[in-house]
Amino acid sequence: MTPRHRSTRLSRPRLVIGLALIIVAGIGIGYPLWWNHRSSVGSAALLRKDASKLQRTISTHAPGASCTAQPGPGVLQIPNLSLTAPVQQGLTNPVLNISIGHDPSTPWPGPNSAALFAAHDVSFFSHLNLLAPGDIITYTVPCATYTFRVEGSQITSPGAAITVPKTGALVLDTCYPPNALWFTPDRYIVTAQYVSTQAQSASITKTLTATLPVEASLSFPTPPGLSTAQLSLSNNTQDMGQLSFSPTTSSAFQQSDAPLQVEGTALEGWFAVLHSLEANLPTTWHSFAPAVAFPTSLSGQNLQSTSPLEITENIHGSTPLAISLTGGENGHTFTVQESVRHGVVVVTGFTAS
Numbered sequence: 001m002t003p004r005h006r007s008t009r010l011s012r013p014r015l016v017i018g019l020a021l022i023i024v025a026g027i028g029i030g031y032p033l034w035w036n037h038r039s040s041v042g043s044a045a046l047l048r049k050d051a052s053k054l055q056r057t058i059s060t061h062a063p064g065a066s067c068t069a070q071p072g073p074g075v076l077q078i079p080n081l082s083l084t085a086p087v088q089q090g091l092t093n094p095v096l097n098i099s100i101g102h103d104p105s106t107p108w109p110g111p112n113s114a115a116l117f118a119a120h121d122v123s124f125f126s127h128l129n130l131l132a133p134g135d136i137i138t139y140t141v142p143c144a145t146y147t148f149r150v151e152g153s154q155i156t157s158p159g160a161a162i163t164v165p166k167t168g169a170l171v172l173d174t175c176y177p178p179n180a181l182w183f184t185p186d187r188y189i190v191t192a193q194y195v196s197t198q199a200q201s202a203s204i205t206k207t208l209t210a211t212l213p214v215e216a217s218l219s220f221p222t223p224p225g226l227s228t229a230q231l232s233l234s235n236n237t238q239d240m241g242q243l244s245f246s247p248t249t250s251s252a253f254q255q256s257d258a259p260l261q262v263e264g265t266a267l268e269g270w271f272a273v274l275h276s277l278e279a280n281l282p283t284t285w286h287s288f289a290p291a292v293a294f295p296t297s298l299s300g301q302n303l304q305s306t307s308p309l310e311i312t313e314n315i316h317g318s319t320p321l322a323i324s325l326t327g328g329e330n331g332h333t334f335t336v337q338e339s340v341r342h343g344v345v346v347v348t349g350f351t352a353s
Helices: 012-030 031-037 045-058 203-210 257-280 282-288
Strands: 073-079 083-089 100-102 114-118 136-141 144-156 169-175 187-199 239-246 305-316 318-331 332-341 342-350
Touching: 045 073, 045 083, 136 169, 144 203, 144 318, 239 257, 257 282, 257 305, 257 332
Parallel strands: 083 100, 114 169, 239 305
Antiparallel strands: 073 083, 073 136, 100 114, 136 144, 144 187, 169 187, 305 318, 318 332, 332 342
16 A cells, blocks of 8 residues: 655654554554464463563662663553553564554653554454543553553544644554454554653552453364365455454453454364365364264355355453354355364354355
8 A cells, every 4th residue: 555645744743653654554464364373472471571570670679769761662551441461562463463562663652752552453452442532541661650641533544644742642553443354454543642650660560460361272173184274364265354252251351362362263163164165075074063064065165255254252251162253155154153162162053044
C-alpha cells in the first residue's frame, strides 16, 4: 500500500507518529500466518521475567535512595480493561506473537516523548476500542511508572497524521475491527497524554503475579496420512473471518497471546478435516475424529473456500474447553466442533449444509 502524499507541513510530533503508522501497517500482511512461527516463550513467561527484574531493582535500592528510570522494555497496564502485558522492542512477528511492540522509530515513553505501541487485534489490544477519554494507562520500567490519561481515539488509515499532545504522549495502535482474523488496513488509534511519574512501587510485582494469563499450550497431533505442512495456514487457501468468545472467557485471556495460540491449533484440525475429505482418507479422519462419521458424500472433492471462516472459542476463565469453526467450502457450509482433552484438540463434530 502506498501512503497518500500530503502537501501540508507537519510538526515534528505529528511527523514521527505519521511515519510510525506507515510501518505498523505492515503488521497485518503476515498476521494470518503468525502462529506458524509461535515461540515457546509466551507473554506469561515474559511477565514473570519482568516481575523478577522489577523486584531486583527494588531490592537493590534502599528506601529514599536515588533510582534513575531505565527507558526500554517494560509492562503496560490499563486498569479499566484489566490489561497487563509485556512490551518489547520492535514490530516484527516474533515480537508481536508474544507481546506488545514498541515502534523503534519513536522514543520510549516518558514526560517529553511521543511513543507508539502496537499489537495485534484479537490479542493484547482486542479491547482497545472500549477505552474512553479519562481512562488511565501506566507503563512501568525499572525505577519508574509513567502514568498517561486517554485523550481520545479514532479509526484511520496507515500514513494518516495523528495529533499528539505537545508534552509526553503515548499512542496505541491496532487493526480495526478488533476481532478480525484477516488483513485489514484500517487502524484503531488511542492517544493518551503524560500525567506523572511515580517511583517504582513494590506493589507492581504483586499485580503482575496476580494477573499472569494462563498459557494455552494445546496441540493437534499430525494424523497418519497427512503431513505437518498440510495443516499449516501458510500452505492453504482459506478466507478468514472473525474470532469470538464464549461469555465465560476472562478479559485477561482475551487480551493475551492465548486466543491466537488456540486459534492456530484449531485451524490444524480444520485443515485435517478438509484434506481427509479431499484425499478420501476415512482412516485418517477417525484418528482425530474417532466419534464422528466420515462424510462419504463429500469425499474426493477439491475443496475451495467460498466464505470466511468464523471461529468461536469456548473458554472457562482462562481454560480452553472447545472451539467451533464455521466456513464455506464449494458453496457448502461446514461446521467443525473441536474439544480440548488434556491439552489435545480432538474433532468431536462435523456438519455440512
